[in-house]
Amino acid sequence: AQSVTQPDIHITVSEGASLELRCNYSYGATPYLFWYVQSPGQGLQLLLKYFSGDTLVQGIKGFEAEFKRSQSSFNLRKPSVHWSDAAEYFCAVGKGSGGGADGLTFGKGTHLIIQP
Amino acid sequence: GAVVSQHPSWVICKSGTSVKIECRSLDFQATTMFWYRQFPKQSLMLMATSNEGSKATYEQGVEKDKFLINHASLTLSTLTVTSAHPEDSSFYICSASDGGQPQHFGDGTRLSIL
Numbered sequence: 001a002q003s004v005t006q007p008d009i010h011i012t013v014s015e016g017a018s019l020e021l022r023c024n025y026s027y028g029a030t031p032y033l034f035w036y037v038q039s040p041g042q043g044l045q046l047l048l049k050y051f052s053g054d055t056l057v058q059g060i061k062g063f064e065a066e067f068k069r070s071q072s073s074f075n076l077r078k079p080s081v082h083w084s085d086a087a088e089y090f091c092a093v094g095k096g097s098g099g100g101a102d103g104l105t106f107g108k109g110t111h112l113i114i115q116p
Numbered sequence: 117g118a119v120v121s122q123h124p125s126w127v128i129c130k131s132g133t134s135v136k137i138e139c140r141s142l143d144f145q146a147t148t149m150f151w152y153r154q155f156p157k158q159s160l161m162l163m164a165t166s167n168e169g170s171k172a173t174y175e176q177g178v179e180k181d182k183f184l185i186n187h188a189s190l191t192l193s194t195l196t197v198t199s200a201h202p203e204d205s206s207f208y209i210c211s212a213s214d215g216g217q218p219q220h221f222g223d224g225t226r227l228s229i230l
Contacts, residue, residue, distance in 0.1 A: 032217050043122070043209055043223035044160075051217070090159065094217055101148045101213035103162035103175075 002027045004093050006107035013081050014115045021076040021110050023091030032094040033074040034104065035065055037087045044090065050074060061085070086114045117143050120212045122222030130230055131202060137195045137225045139210030146212035149193035150219060151185060154207040166193055200229045 003026045013019050025031060032051055036044040048059025055067040065076045074091060088111050092104040119142040129135055139149055148167050152160040164180075166172040166187035174180045182204075184196040193212075197204050205228050211219035 034218060036221075041207075041224070041226065043120075044211075044221040046218050046220075049218050101150075101215060101217055101219060103150050103152075103165050104160075104219065105162070106159045108159045 002031070002093050002105045004091050004105055004107035006089075006091055006110050008110045009108070010111045010113065012113040012115055015083055016080050019076075019078045019081045019085070019112070021089050021091075021112070023074045023076065023107060024072050025074060025091070025093045026072065027093055033065075033067060034092040034094070035059065035063070035074075035076045036090045036092060038090065038109075039087050047076070047089075081112075081114055083114045083116070086112055088112070118220040119143050120146075120210065120220045120222040122210055122225055124225060125223060126226045126228075128228045128230065129200060132199055135197045135200055135227060137197075137208055137210070137227075139193045139195070139212065139222055141191045141212040141220070144212075144214050144220075145190040146193070147190065147215045148213045149187055150211045150213075151183070151193075151195050152209045152211070154209060154224075156207075160209060197227065200227070202229045205229045 005024045034049045035047040038044050047063045048057050050057050050067045058064050063078050088109045090109045091107040094104045121140045123138045151163045154160045163178045164172045164174045166185050168190050172185035187193040209224040211221045213219045
């Protein structure tokens with residue numbers, strides 16, 4: 001069965017500093033990988049996705065992520081965070097074989113706190 | 117594009133009643149819809165997958181008689197929590213797909229059972 005590990009429950013970063021959120025996955029085939037952001041009491045917004053091709057993917061709001069198959073990782077990065085980036089971040093994995101959509105398996109999330 | 121609307125956003129009801137949550141895709145045809153449950157400060161757990169016109173597929177441990185899912189059209193899926201009890205209180209989120217990834221998520225429904 002597939003699984004996703006986000007080892008950091010909380011991360012505190014100063015505004016303007018760089019950010020890296022870690023994500024490791026376990027999956028037997030080529031996965032579809034996602035990063036979502038959730039503000040309190042809200043649904044999920046897709047930041048970026050990896051399906052195939054270039055292992056460095058660009059997303060919205062200045063985020064990027066790098067897929068490293070050898071490390072089974074898909075870490076999220078941002079060079080300079082803003083106070084509005086404070087939220088819960090979820091890494092997710094889905095089936096990547098064939099067409100159709102499958103339910104996603106989510107990590108437990110990382111709560112990002114921005115210090116002024 | 118790819119907007120998913122979920123209604124209601126918050127519902128409070130008495131124990132023993134049934135509650136229906138709607139999930140609509142506003143600008144695309146959702147051949148597949150998913151229902152997730154999220155406990156406070158925890159991750160999302162997939163409850164079930166529904167394809168338009170077919171019976172939903174439930175994840176292990178999810179009671180299909182408790183959580184009734186209907187996906188009668190390409191733009192609407194409903195989740196009915198039957199005979200709800202306090203332990204059913206949670207944040208329920210739907211997502212919709214036009215047949216591929218990514219899925220598009222609604223804003224969720226906070227269900228509180230008194």
